[in-house]
Amino acid sequence: MEDFQDFQIIDNCLMVRMPEEVDHHRAAYICEGADRLLVRENVENVVFDFEDTRFMDSSGIGIIMGRYRKISCFGGHVYAIHADRQIQRIFRMSGLHGIVEILPG
Amino acid sequence: MVAEREEVQLTEKREDPQNKTQGKRNEMEIVFDAISCNESFARVAVAAFITHLNPTLEELADIKTAVSEAVTNAIIHGYENLSGYSRHGESIPAYSIVHPGKVRMRCVLEGDMLSIEITDQGKGIEDLKKAMEPLFTTKPELERSGMGFAFMEAFMDDLEVESTPGKGTRVHMWKKMRCGDWIGKED
Numbered sequence: 080m081e082d083f084q085d086f087q088i089i090d091n092c093l094m095v096r097m098p099e100e101v102d103h104h105r106a107a108y109i110c111e112g113a114d115r116l117l118v119r120e121n122v123e124n125v126v127f128d129f130e131d132t133r134f135m136d137s138s139g140i141g142i143i144m145g146r147y148r149k150i151s152c153f154g155g156h157v158y159a160i161h162a163d164r165q166i167q168r169i170f171r172m173s174g175l176h177g178i179v180e181i182l183p184g
Numbered sequence: 185m186v187a188e189r190e191e192v193q194l195t196e197k198r199e200d201p202q203n204k205t206q207g208k209r210n211e212m213e214i215v216f217d218a219i220s221c222n223e224s225f226a227r228v229a230v231a232a233f234i235t236h237l238n239p240t241l242e243e244l245a246d247i248k249t250a251v252s253e254a255v256t257n258a259i260i261h262g263y264e265n266l267s268g269y270s271r272h273g274e275s276i277p278a279y280s281i282v283h284p285g286k287v288r289m290r291c292v293l294e295g296d297m298l299s300i301e302i303t304d305q306g307k308g309i310e311d312l313k314k315a316m317e318p319l320f321t322t323k324p325e326l327e328r329s330g331m332g333f334a335f336m337e338a339f340m341d342d343l344e345v346e347s348t349p350g351k352g353t354r355v356h357m358w359k360k361m362r363c364g365d366w367i368g369k370e371d
Contacts, residue, residue, distance in 0.1 A: 100224055102220075102223050102224060102252055102256065103220055103223060103256045103259075103260060103328070104220040104221055104223050104224065106327075106328075110327055134227075134245070134248060134249075134252075135249075136249045136252040136253055136256070136335065137249075137253055137328065137329045137330075137331040137332055137335050138256070138328060138329075140329035140331055141326070141327045141328040141329040142327070144327070144329060145327035164242075165241075165242065165245045169249070169335075172331075172334075172335070172338055173318075173329060173331050173334075
């Protein structure tokens with residue numbers, strides 16, 4: 080069962096609080112938890128909160144791309160907040176900045 | 185902070201024309217089980233190994249990302265341990281099959297040059313050229329990005345991959361420390 084703190088529904092947004100280290104080890108948990116709510120609730124947009132995140136590898140890109148595919152066909156958007164420089168760099172390198180809107184704070 | 189560090193490095197170079205730091209060699213090797221919870225162990229071990237060089241946060245993050253990609257690939261593609269046996273602290277999920285195997289990581293520091301070699305005895309890569317293409321993945325169902333090798337290439341200075349199907353894969357990466365050209369620049 081997912082920790083209630085990690086996934087929250089605010090209006091039509093699913094807020095996903097990303098863990099301190101986003102890697103393959105944690106990725107399945109985030110994907111499963113987010114998808115369960117995407118199916119169950121009437122969610123339009125997904126917001127990934129990187130406030131606690133100190134490390135991310137390409138698994139993070141996979142998580143975001145996967146969620147984007149699921150909601151973009153219904154007109155949903157993906158946002159990233161509190162992404163630090165390294166995370167933004169990874170977004171840019173993988174071309175993800177085109178599909179994810181990076182919001183400050 | 186960054187500017188200060190670069191200045192120190194420059195003075196060191198000036199006072200040390202023979203560059204005494206060169207030729208100093210330090211090596212470490214660890215072997216660990218191919219399970220997903222060891223991914224963080226591997227990258228933290230490399231980070232700890234190079235701390236005495238005073239790497240910048242960016243350099244550390246680059247190296248940790250590259251190591252994480254290589255080790256994750258060895259675990260999930262080499263040995264096909266798709267979720268390992270301690271995924272988010274639980275015991276073995278019913279559907280996960282654990283293939284026993286070891287990942288060997290060897291780091292050599294020669295002067296400022298860091299070399300990391302990550303070897304597995306897994307199933308190897310059939311088509312290396314294809315595997316190294318960005319966005320290519322043999323396991324789309326895992327929802328990984330297919331950016332592993334692209335990240336290793338981008339975050340390290342040099343990358344060499346050897347693989348024999350059925351025998352295993354060796355990923356060798358090099359990075360020159362304390363000279364990232366983008367450090368201190370706004371990107």
